Amino acid sequence: MSLLRLENVSRKFGSLVALDQISLEVAAGELSAVIGPNGAGKTTLFNLISGFVPATTGEIWFDGQPINRLSAPDRVALGLVRTFQITEIFPELTVSENVRIGVEAEAGCSGSPWPNRRRTGEIRARVQELLDQTGLSSQSSRTVNELAHGDQRVVEVAMALSRRPKLLMLDEPTAGMGEEETDRMVELIRHLHTRQGVSILFIEHDMDLVFGIAQRITVFNYGKVLAAGAPVDVAANPLVQAAYLGGPQ
Amino acid sequence: MKGRARTIVATLVIWALLLTVPAWLPEIGGYTALASRILIYALCAMALNILLGYTGMMSFGQAAYFGLGGYGAGLALIHLTHSTWLAVVAGTLLGGLAALLLGALVMRSRGIYFAMITVAIGQILYFAAERWDSITGGQDGLTGFSRQPLRFGHLTVPLSDVPFYYFVLFWFAIGVAVLAILLSSPLGHTFVAIRENRRRAAFLGINVSRYVWASFAVAGLVAGLSGSLNALLNNFVSPADLYWVQSGNFVIIAVLGGMRSFWGPLVGAIIFIGFQNYVSSVLPNNWETVIGILFIVIVLFFPSGILGIARRRARIV
Amino acid sequence: MELVLFDGFNGLIQGAFYALMALGLSLIISLNAVINFAHGGFMVIGAYLAFTLEPYLGFWGALVVGPVLAGIIGILVERLLVRRLYGRSDPVYSLLLTFGLALIIEDSVRSIWGAQGVPFAIPAALNSPLSSTYFFVTGYRVFVVGAIVLATSALFAFLRFSSFGVRIRAGILDLETVSALGVNVYLLRAVNFAIGIMLAGFAGVLAAGVLQLSPTMGNDVIMATFVAIVVGGIGSLLGSVLGGLIIGVAAGVTSAYAPVASDVVIYVIMAAVLLVRPRGLLGQEGLFE
Numbered sequence: 022m023s024l025l026r027l028e029n030v031s032r033k034f035g036s037l038v039a040l041d042q043i044s045l046e047v048a049a050g051e052l053s054a055v056i057g058p059n060g061a062g063k064t065t066l067f068n069l070i071s072g073f074v075p076a077t078t079g080e081i082w083f084d085g086q087p088i089n090r091l092s093a094p095d096r097v098a099l100g101l102v103r104t105f106q107i108t109e110i111f112p113e114l115t116v117s118e119n120v121r122i123g124v125e126a127e128a129g130c131s132g133s134p135w136p137n138r139r140r141t142g143e144i145r146a147r148v149q150e151l152l153d154q155t156g157l158s159s160q161s162s163r164t165v166n167e168l169a170h171g172d173q174r175v176v177e178v179a180m181a182l183s184r185r186p187k188l189l190m191l192d193e194p195t196a197g198m199g200e201e202e203t204d205r206m207v208e209l210i211r212h213l214h215t216r217q218g219v220s221i222l223f224i225e226h227d228m229d230l231v232f233g234i235a236q237r238i239t240v241f242n243y244g245k246v247l248a249a250g251a252p253v254d255v256a257a258n259p260l261v262q263a264a265y266l267g268g269p270q
Numbered sequence: 271m272k273g274r275a276r277t278i279v280a281t282l283v284i285w286a287l288l289l290t291v292p293a294w295l296p297e298i299g300g301y302t303a304l305a306s307r308i309l310i311y312a313l314c315a316m317a318l319n320i321l322l323g324y325t326g327m328m329s330f331g332q333a334a335y336f337g338l339g340g341y342g343a344g345l346a347l348i349h350l351t352h353s354t355w356l357a358v359v360a361g362t363l364l365g366g367l368a369a370l371l372l373g374a375l376v377m378r379s380r381g382i383y384f385a386m387i388t389v390a391i392g393q394i395l396y397f398a399a400e401r402w403d404s405i406t407g408g409q410d411g412l413t414g415f416s417r418q419p420l421r422f423g424h425l426t427v428p429l430s431d432v433p434f435y436y437f438v439l440f441w442f443a444i445g446v447a448v449l450a451i452l453l454s455s456p457l458g459h460t461f462v463a464i465r466e467n468r469r470r471a472a473f474l475g476i477n478v479s480r481y482v483w484a485s486f487a488v489a490g491l492v493a494g495l496s497g498s499l500n501a502l503l504n505n506f507v508s509p510a511d512l513y514w515v516q517s518g519n520f521v522i523i524a525v526l527g528g529m530r531s532f533w534g535p536l537v538g539a540i541i542f543i544g545f546q547n548y549v550s551s552v553l554p555n556n557w558e559t560v561i562g563i564l565f566i567v568i569v570l571f572f573p574s575g576i577l578g579i580a581r582r583r584a585r586i587v
Numbered sequence: 588m589e590l591v592l593f594d595g596f597n598g599l600i601q602g603a604f605y606a607l608m609a610l611g612l613s614l615i616i617s618l619n620a621v622i623n624f625a626h627g628g629f630m631v632i633g634a635y636l637a638f639t640l641e642p643y644l645g646f647w648g649a650l651v652v653g654p655v656l657a658g659i660i661g662i663l664v665e666r667l668l669v670r671r672l673y674g675r676s677d678p679v680y681s682l683l684l685t686f687g688l689a690l691i692i693e694d695s696v697r698s699i700w701g702a703q704g705v706p707f708a709i710p711a712a713l714n715s716p717l718s719s720t721y722f723f724v725t726g727y728r729v730f731v732v733g734a735i736v737l738a739t740s741a742l743f744a745f746l747r748f749s750s751f752g753v754r755i756r757a758g759i760l761d762l763e764t765v766s767a768l769g770v771n772v773y774l775l776r777a778v779n780f781a782i783g784i785m786l787a788g789f790a791g792v793l794a795a796g797v798l799q800l801s802p803t804m805g806n807d808v809i810m811a812t813f814v815a816i817v818v819g820g821i822g823s824l825l826g827s828v829l830g831g832l833i834i835g836v837a838a839g840v841t842s843a844y845a846p847v848a849s850d851v852v853i854y855v856i857m858a859a860v861l862l863v864r865p866r867g868l869l870g871q872e873g874l875f876e
Contacts, residue, residue, distance in 0.1 A: 071473065097475030109473070111466035122463045123474045125456040131476050132484065133456045177470075184475055328679050375858065379865060382622060382678060386817045387861055390854040393810060397850045514810065518624075518686050525683060558694040565687025569680045570671055 022085070024049040024188055024220050025070065025101075030079030032065055039065045041244045043079070047188065047222050047237075052214045054231045055224045057241030063224045064106060066241070067192050071103045072096045084187060097126075100187030104177045106196060106224075112166040116157050119165055119176055120148045123183030147183070155179040155209060171202030178209065182219075189213065191223040195230065203227070207234060232256065284533065288439060292432045300544075302431045303503065308536075308543045309435075309442045310499045315523040315535035316449055317492030322521065323529035324453060325485040326465025328381070331388030332520045334372075334395050335490035337512030339365035339497025341399065341406060344507045347415035354418045354429065358441060358498045365494015366487060368395075373486035377479040380468075389514050396512040412507040429502075438499050445492045450532065452488060461485050526568050528575025537576050591843075598839020599832075600728055600797065603735040604790055606831030608808060609815035610739060611786030613827035616816065617759040618779045621669055622678055624685040626787050626812060627805025628692030633657040633788025634795040634804070635700050638707050646710050650792050657788025658781040664688065665780040673776070689805070696802040707795040731793050738789060739828060742782070746824070755779050759822065807850075811838075814857045820870025829868060 025047040032040040040062045047053050055063050068074045070081060072093035081088050083101055091099070111119050124147045125131050130140060152158045155175050160168060165176055174194060181189055194210065195203040207230060213219045225231045231238060232252045239249040240261050248258045255261055287294075291305045318332040342364030343357040351357060376387045399406045406412055419428040420437070427433050452458050460481050463471045472478050501507045510516060519542070527538030545564060549557040568575075612626045637653035644652055668688070672681050709727050746752035758765045758775055766772045798804060815834050819826025834853040842849035860867060 073473075092477070093472050094475045094477045097473060102475075103473060105469075105473075109467055109470040111463055111470060113466060114462065118459070122459055122471070122476075125459060126475045128456075130456045131460045132481065134452050134484075136451070136455050180470070180474060322679070328677075328682075330682070375862070379861065382616075382821055383817065383861065383865065383867075385622075385678070385682070386813055387858065389810070390814065390817075390857050394851050394854045394858075397854075401847050401850075518683075521679065522683055522686070525679065529679075556694055556698065558690045562687040562690035562694070565683050565690070566668060569684040569687070570668070573675070573680060 022049065023047060023082075024051075024084060025222070026082040027070070028080045028082075030069060030076050030081060032062075032069055032074065033077045039244055040069065043244075043246055045239055045246065045249070047220060049187075049220055050218060051220055051222075051236055052210070052234060053220075053222045053237045053239070054235035055222065055239050055241060056226075056228070056231055057247070061241035062244040063241055064192060065244075067103060067190055067224065071101065071190065097184055100185065101190070102181040102184045102186035102188070103190035104174075104181055104192055104194065106192040108170075108173045108177050110165050110173060110177055110180065113164060115162050115164055116168070116176055117148050117152060117161040120151050120157075120179050120183055121145075123180045124148050124151070127184050151179050151183055154182070154212075156205070169202075171198045171205065174198065174202075174206065175209065178206075182213070186219060188220045188222060191221065193224050193226060195225065195227060203230070210234065280533075284536070288442075291439075292435060302435045304543065304547055306431075306435045306438045306499075306503050308539045309438050310496050310503060311520070311523060311543055312536040312539035313442050313445045313499075314493045314496035315520045315527075315539055316446065316532070317489045317496065318520045319524045319529060319532075319535050320449060320452070320461065320492075321485050321489045322524055323531075323534070324458065324465060325461040325482060327482060327485065328385045329388045329486070329489065330385040330514065330517050330521065331390075331392035332489065332493055333512050333514065333516035334388075334392035335365040335369050335493035336497035336500065336516065336520070337399065337507070337509070338368050338395065339494030340501035340507040340511050341412060342494065343498035343501045344412045344415050345405070347418070348412075352418050354420060354437070354502065357417075357502070358495065361498025361501065362491060362495040365497055366491030369490020369493070370487040373483045373490070376486060377483040389517065392512055392514055392517055396509055396514075399512055400509040406507075406509070409509065411509060412501075413505075415501075416505045417502040434503070438503070441495060441499055445495050449488075449492065453532065457481070457484065522565055522568070526572075526575055528577035530574065531577040534575050534577045541576070594840050594843035595836070596728070596839075597842075598836035600731055600835075601839050602832035602835020603732050604794060604831075605808075605811050605815045605835045606828040607735050607738065607786055607790045607793075608812040609819065609827035609831040610742065610824060611783035611790075612812050613816050613819075613821075613824050614755070614779055614786075615783040617822050617824070618755060618762070619665075619669065619673075619776050619783075620678075621672060621681040621685065621780075623783070624682060624809060625664075625688035625692060626685075626783075627807075627809030628689045628696075629657055629661060629784045629787040629805075630791035630794070630808060631696055631800075631802065631805040632660060632692060633791030634707070634800050635696055635791075636788070637792040637795055638700070638705060638800055641708060646708070650789075653792045654785045654788035657791070658785035661784025662777055662781045664784075665777050669780065670773070670776075689809070693802050693805065700800075700802070702802060704799040704801040707800055709796040727796055731797065734793060735790075738786065742786070743824075751775075751778070811835075811853055814853045817867055818857050818860050820864075820867030822871060823867070823869035826867060826869030 023046040027043055027045045030040060030043045031038065043066065055066065057063050069076045072091060076089060083099055088096055088099065111122065121144060124144050128140065128144060152161050155178060157175060157179060160172065165173055168176065178191070178194065195206050198206065210221060211234060214221055235252060237250065238252055238255045240247040240255060242264050247264060248255050248261045292302050295302060295305055314332065314336050318329060321327045321329045339361040343361030346357040346360035350360065372391050376384060379387050400409055402408065417429045417434065419426045429437060460476060463476065464478055464481060468478055497511065500511065523538035523542050524535045526541055527534030527536065546557065546561060549560045553560060608626065608630065612623055615621055615623050633653050636656050637649040640649040640652055668684060672684060746756050754765060754770050754775055758772065762772060811834060815830035816827050818833060819830030834856055837852050837856055838849055841852040
């Protein structure tokens with residue numbers, strides 16, 4: 022069964038059609054990539070799925086239920102969690118405080134007005150678990166705006182994981198990263214997918230990376246789906262080659 | 271742990287100083303009622319700081335709940351009760367209830383819009399209080415009540431300056447404890463998350479407006495408490511307690527002491543009220559200019575407040 | 588019937604006046620990113636300068652020189668104080684700095700010209716009713732509305748057709764890009780601030796002929812001005828004019844039928860507008876939030 026399904030979803034900004042009749046599916050357990058040139062509508066797609074902007078027309082289903090009318094926080098509660106192209110973190114808090122906010126939200130106690138010793142212990146343990154998983158333990162008490170760019174992006178992923186996502190959406194997870202940082206992020210994505218069974222949908226510009234790890238690729242161009250399928254099929258698709266990969270090589 | 275030890279020592283020193291005010295303040299030229307006023311303004315600014323410094327919402331209408339607390343306490347003493355305790359409770363609840371209801375109107379706005387709507391609400395209440403002569407005493411303010419002696423069994427304590435200071439300190443301690451517990455709770459963490467990055471908070475599943483509302487209600491509740499005490503301090507409530515200039519005073523007290531520190535507004539209130547008191551006796555005609563210059567100097571040279579500077583220096587050393 | 592017209596006309600004057608104040612403040616908020624609480628203070632300065640100059644220059648001279656002097660004071664304030672806030676993203680600092688400035692201005696005006704209100708002479712030619720039926724339509728009132736329409740049109744023409752004005756508008760939308768294109772942003776902001784203050788000074792001189800001058804006359808005006816801007820939508824100059832007219836007319840009409848509510852009505856309108864349109868009538872999403 023598909024975890025995420027979009028049916029004829031469009032988004033217009035004034036007269037500009039950013040996404041035009043998109044249909045798309047992500048299966049449970051899949052590691053799926055979205056590629057396409059700048060302005061093809063990839064981030065708009067993420068914004069629609071995550072509830073950042075509403076769809077103009079069309080239906081979005083997640084985990085068997087329509088989510089068009091749900092607010093962004095409600096979608097997160099269903100297990101639909103995203104990161105952003107430009108890292109969104111809590112800049113003046115430490116690494117562990119950043120993650121703690123998410124853990125508390127997952128524990129359903131964001132609105133609890135008094136501290137509770139037992140719960141505090143559980144939350145601390147879960148934060149530590151997430152930091153270990155993402156390799157951030159050694160930096161846990163550093164303020165995140167002092168961290169290297171790559172580490173900041175890992176913090177954002179750790180925060181997303183705190184909500185135990187059914188579908189983790191990563192918007193250009195390796196943007197602006199050096200080779201070493203990129204390798205680390207790829208390793209993390211692989212680990213999450215294979216060891217923890219997290220379904221992942223990610224936008225990426227690095228073609229070697231995409232064709233290296235994705236099980237399924239959807240190609241966007243001018244707000245439309247140009248092609249979708251397994252990496253070999255997509256790479257062989259003449260439309261994709263012409264429009265995006267720069268013609269047959 | 272070093273930082274924690276320092277915090278504990280600082281907190282103990284603050285409470286020791288506050289408990290002994292009537293003993294040492296007159297020695298340095300102050301008077302006890304002045305200390306009561308400082309505590310009252312500090313409490314209101316600390317409450318505002320939950321919104322301003324911790325949730326990152328620029329409220330410019332804190333005086334509304336301060337003033338309502340005052341009217342609530344005064345009217346309770348006139349019409350309902352002879353208990354000073356109950357008057358405080360009534361004023362606090364009025365401020366809190368008003369903030370709870372009006373918070374629903376403001377919780378979705380941000381930035382300048384938030385500041386302007388909070389100002390607008392304060393102004394509506396100000397004009398209402400100023401015009402509704404039969405209830406509020408109109409422009410002349412609310413009079414005809416005075417703080418009643420406290421009864422403990424057979425013991426009756428008249429609330430002259432010094433006992434009243436301890437009465438204020440008692441409520442100040444409760445208000446401060448509520449705020450401190452709140453800030454160390456998950457809700458307090460949520461407030462800070464909203465200040466740091468609203469978008470990230472929302473996409474971690476946090477319903478931002480709901481918690482802005484909560485922050486607003488708490489700030490209003492404690493402002494109501496502070497306003498009640500202010501009414502009892504003066505045995506008088508003025509519509510000017512609701513006016514936007516008064517809201518500005520609370521903001522400057524919070525900024526002056528340091529918006530990012532819990533005790534900052536207390537330091538800000540000591541300086542602001544002390545300074546105002548001194549200048550208005552030395553320069554009765556031009557104290558506004560001096561206060562204005564103080565505002566400008568703080569903004570230009572001490573933007574992170576007195577405690578902000580102290581903390582930065584401590585970090586370097 | 589006359590009464591309705593009378594109140595409507597009064598409201599129109601008030602609205603035109605708020606629109607002028609709101610337009611100047613809107614320029615400053617949009618380009619200088621400064622919430623200028625002292626805008627009412629600058630209006631008072633303009634009014635009192637005109638009062639002082641009038642015996643020497645006459646009404647018409649004072650009408651021109653008063654606002655210009657206010658603008659020069661504005662430039663000084665921008666260079667010495669306001670400029671230092673440009674790097675700070677938190678609007679609380681600009682609010683507090685100009686709040687302090689407003690206190691200083693009010694106090695200084697009181698020290699220089701006295702706490703009591705003073706009358707301001709307007710030319711006899713402008714002071715007589717234009718018609719015996721509509722006695723309230725004095726020449727001066729018509730002149731005020733005309734002068735404001737003229738000043739507003741001139742400003743919009745300047746912003747649309749002069750290259751400097753185009754830069755100001757571009758800067759309001761995206762200051763970084765304008766700066767990257769090689770425009771001297773410091774100069775742009777200084778001139779813009781001065782223009783905003785001149786408009787406030789001009790409003791002050793015009794108001795002096797209708798209201799009596801007093802050091803505190805800026806206090807209520809500044810709040811009404813903020814309300815006008817929020818109603819119109821922060822960042823929209825046209826919105827500010829619209830917002831000023833709406834709340835002015837509403838206040839004028841309300842003061843006729845329910846005097847008690849006349850001070851409150853503008854805040855009620857603002858609350859109502861924001862509930863329906865959270866960014867005001869013509870405001871844009873994401874700006875100034």
